[in-house]
Amino acid sequence: MITVGASENDRQGNYQCDTGLTYTSRDTTYQLNQTCNSMGGQNLLGTPRQRWGFTANPIADDPTAGNAQQMAAFSSRGPTDDGRIKPDVVAPGTWILSTYSSQFQEGYGTTTNPRTNAFQSDGWGMPVSSGYKYFGGTSMANPIVAGGAAVVRDFYQEAFIPGVNASAALVKATIINSAVDLLDENNDGLNDNDFPIPNVHEGWGRVNIANATDGSALFVDNTTGLSTGGSSSLNYLATGGQPFKISLVWSDFPSTTTATVNLVNNLNLTVTGPGGEIYRGNVFSGGWSALGGTADAINNVENVYVQSAAVGTWTVTISGANIPQGPQPFALVVDGASAAAAPTPTPTPIATPTPTPAPVAPAAPTNLTGSAPTNTSALLNWVDNSNNETGFAIERCTGNNCTNFVQIATVGTNITTYTDTGRTRGTRYRYRVRAFNANGNSAYSNIVNVRP
Numbered sequence: 023m024i025t026v027g028a029s030e031n032d033r034q035g036n037y038q039c040d041t042g043l044t045y046t047s048r049d050t051t052y053q054l055n056q057t058c059n060s061m062g063g064q065n066l067l068g069t070p071r072q073r074w075g076f077t078a079n080p081i082a083d084d085p086t087a088g089n090a091q092q093m094a095a096f097s098s099r100g101p102t103d104d105g106r107i108k109p110d111v112v113a114p115g116t117w118i119l120s121t122y123s124s125q126f127q128e129g130y131g132t133t134t135n136p137r138t139n140a141f142q143s144d145g146w147g148m149p150v151s152s153g154y155k156y157f158g159g160t161s162m163a164n165p166i167v168a169g170g171a172a173v174v175r176d177f178y179q180e181a182f183i184p185g186v187n188a189s190a191a192l193v194k195a196t197i198i199n200s201a202v203d204l205l206d207e208n209n210d211g212l213n214d215n216d217f218p219i220p221n222v223h224e225g226w227g228r229v230n231i232a233n234a235t236d237g238s239a240l241f242v243d244n245t246t247g248l249s250t251g252g253s254s255s256l257n258y259l260a261t262g263g264q265p266f267k268i269s270l271v272w273s274d275f276p277s278t279t280t281a282t283v284n285l286v287n288n289l290n291l292t293v294t295g296p297g298g299e300i301y302r303g304n305v306f307s308g309g310w311s312a313l314g315g316t317a318d319a320i321n322n323v324e325n326v327y328v329q330s331a332a333v334g335t336w337t338v339t340i341s342g343a344n345i346p347q348g349p350q351p352f353a354l355v356v357d358g359a360s361a362a363a364a365p366t367p368t369p370t371p372i373a374t375p376t377p378t379p380a381p382v383a384p385a386a387p388t389n390l391t392g393s394a395p396t397n398t399s400a401l402l403n404w405v406d407n408s409n410n411e412t413g414f415a416i417e418r419c420t421g422n423n424c425t426n427f428v429q430i431a432t433v434g435t436n437i438t439t440y441t442d443t444g445r446t447r448g449t450r451y452r453y454r455v456r457a458f459n460a461n462g463n464s465a466y467s468n469i470v471n472v473r474p
Contacts, residue, residue, distance in 0.1 A: 024171070024194050025108050028094035028115025028163035029204060029228050031087050037065040037117060037156070039148035043129040047148050058148050065147035065156065067117065070095035080210045086158070087117040091205040091213055093223050097160060100222040104283045105320050107304070109225040110194070111201050113170075115163035117146060122155045170231040171197060177235040183415060183432060183458050191271045191353035192243045198323060199269035199355040200234040201227030203309055218309030226325065239357040240383050241462050247349030248289065253341035256354070256382055257362035260296075262333030266358040267325070268293055270303060270340060274322045275347035283320055287350040288343040290317045291324040296334030301326045317343065335362050360465045361385050361408075383462035384408035387438075387455050392470035397447040400472040402440045404455050408464065411457035416440050419452050422471075427454060445474045 039058035047053035052068025053061070067086045070076035074096060081095045094115045100108035126134055128141035130152045135142065145155035171193050178188035188196075205213035207223040219227050240258070248254065260266050270291040277284035291303030293311075303324025305315030310329040318324055326338075336359065340352060361382050385408040393401050402416065413434045417427040433440055445451060450473040457464040 023190075024167065024197065025110045025225070026160060026164045026167045027099075027109035027112040027224060028097040028158075028160045029112040029224065030089050030092040030094055031114035031116045031118060031158075032090035033087065033117060035064070035088075037067065037087070037147070038063060038150050039065050040129070040151055043148060045129055048144055049147055053147060061148075065117075067147075080208070084209045084211075089206060089209075090114070090228075091207075092209045093204070093207055094158070094160075094163075095209075097163075097223075100225065102284075104281075104285075106284070107220045107225055107321055107323070108222075110323065111167065111197060111226055111229050112204070112224045113163040113166040113229050115160055115166075116158040117156050118158060118162040118166075119150065119154045120145060120157040120162070122149055122151070122153055124152065127152060167197070167229055170229055170234070173231055174234050181235075181237060182463055183413075184460065186243065186460075186462065189243050189245070189273070189351070189353055191273050191351070192241060192355070194323070195269040195271035195353045195355040196234050196239065196241070197229055197231075198226045198271065198325070199239060199267055199357055200230050202230050202233070203227045215309065218306075220304070220306060220325075226323075237463070238465075239355050240359070240361055240465075241356070242352075242354040242382060243461070244353065245351050247351040248340065248342035248345060249348045249350075250342050250345045252345075252349075253339055255337055255339045256356075258336045258338060258356055258359035259362045260331040260333060260336055260359045263330055264358050266328040266331035266336065267356070268327075268338055269355045270324045270352060271355075272322050272350055272352040275350075285320050285322060286347055287322075287345045288319055289322075289324070289345075289350060289352055290341045290343045291326060292317075292339045292341065293326040293328070294337045294339070295328075296332050296336065301328060319343070331358060382410070384411035384457035384459050384464045386465040387414065387457055387467045390453065390455055390467040390470050392453055392472035394472055394474040395441075397474050398443060398445050399474060400442040400445055400451060400453065402442070402453055402455065402470070402472075404438050404467055406436060406438050406457070408457050410459055411435055411464075412459040413437070414440075414455050414457050415463070416442070417454050417456075417466075418442065420449060421452070422450050424452055427452070432458075447474050449473065 052072040071082040076082040126142045145157045149155035178186040203219045275286040293301040301311045304318040311326045387404040389405040416431045418430045419427045454469045455467045
């Protein structure tokens with residue numbers, strides 16, 4: 023489950039209505055006695071004070087759309103009664119174009135609904151056409167995230183060799199890890215980020231499916247799970263000076279209606295830097311992880327976001343603090359680093375099933391070189407830095423500065439050369455390589471240019 027709030031939509035001034043409609047708007051609280059033509063062909067947006075009776079600023083008199091950095095007034099704020107961070111993420115939920123049923127449309131026909139003797143609702147304001155009208159609410163934001171989740175799951179199935187049957191926890195971790203912090207979450211008109219993530223307005227930020235599916239993150243989708251006292255550690259290499267983001271998510275065992283704290287199985291996330299510095303899940307200050315703090319015992323989402331990671335090996339540890347209904351599977355998404363080594367399991371100290379270490383994607387190949395042994399071929403060679411790859415995927419694009427790489431071939435384990443034949447003489451090609459296994463892809467190698 024992922025909990026979704028609604029942010030404002032910014033259509034960059036495009037709130038058109040159909041100027042062929044001559045009747046006055048049925049939204050009389052903010053478009054009283056207005057036709058589409060009298061509004062200049064653009065819907066008046068109204069304010070939360072006009073539309074829903076809000077009385078306190080800055081929310082009450084803020085336009086209902088036009089600033090993608092702001093929250094929708096009606097979106098529920100967190101936290102939950104037991105203190106969990108909610109919502110998980112937000113998505114646009116105001117003035118969303120929605121399909122318009124062809125039945126009982128005012129202005130496009132004369133037939134009303136025989137059960138109500140009325141036309142169907144125009145949605146928000148006046149329709150843009152007979153095919154689309156505007157709507158809003160978390161009932162608009164939720165379908166956006168649901169569609170995004172389907173895209174993320176399809177990405178795991180289609181972008182990796184072999185395809186990854188992503189769990190719900192992995193899809194959720196990916197969406198949260200790639201979300202973007204809103205800059206005006208309190209709607210005061212200033213992009214000053216008064217309440218950095220995580221906060222009660224937006225949770226972990228606004229979804230960004232382009233970020234989620236750009237292939238930059240590493241992931242683990244652990245199905246074996248951990249028991250109380252068990253742990254699994256994974257090492258990652260940070261190049262330094264860049265954000266390093268780790269998201270841990272698990273689908274918890276169902277709670278009860280009488281529980282005061284609803285988390286049943288408690289996993290903890292700990293990230294240790296090259297210098298021994300320790301970051302714990304959900305200990306944040308100013309939108310980034312802070313040193314110290316205590317382990318989170320109420321959320322089934324834990325994040326560590328290091329703003330500028332030091333160069334070197336970082337150890338990510340997932341531990342079973344209390345797993346009464348186990349073992350507990352989990353998903354991990356890591357952005358801003360490459361895999362360094364296979365995970366190291368810690369034995370469980372009690373008579374519970376021994377935890378199986380979470381699998382890891384292979385390390386990236388390096389030192390890719392290319393040459394043209396003939397007028398119609400390119401010879402590639404690289405260094406294999408992993409000991410757990412299933413093989414290597416070779417990608418190519420055409421042109422001096424091309425970026426639209428497509429996969430052209432794969433080779434097996436420990437093979438570090440490939441010849442691309444049938445090329446056009448005098449044409450420049452660009453190549454890159456990455457390793458893969460059942461747990462995901464490595465980062466890409468360097469890019470080389472070859473002109474037969």
